[in-house]
Amino acid sequence: MEPWRMEHMRTWLLPTLTFSCMLVTSLKALPLVSVATTVIFRNVGTVLVAFGDTLFFEKRFNGQMKVR
Numbered sequence: 001m002e003p004w005r006m007e008h009m010r011t012w013l014l015p016t017l018t019f020s021c022m023l024v025t026s027l028k029a030l031p032l033v034s035v036a037t038t039v040i041f042r043n044v045g046t047v048l049v050a051f052g053d054t055l056f057f058e059k060r061f062n063g064q065m066k067v068r
Contacts, residue, residue: 014056
């Protein structure tokens with residue numbers, strides 16, 4: 001494994017922060033809302049991360065990647 005560089009940090013910062021926020025908000029919301037609602041918001045978070053990858057990192061997703 002190569003040593004971490006600042007380029008790695010920039011690449012992983014947004015997805016890591018988004019995922020961490022998703023986990024924290026899911027745990028906070030769990031006593032207040034149903035599990036189904038929490039799961040829906042968690043899945044929407046994944047879509048938002050993919051959108052952020054496209055917007056900020058210019059990553060392109062093919063049809064097979066979108067279906068999975």
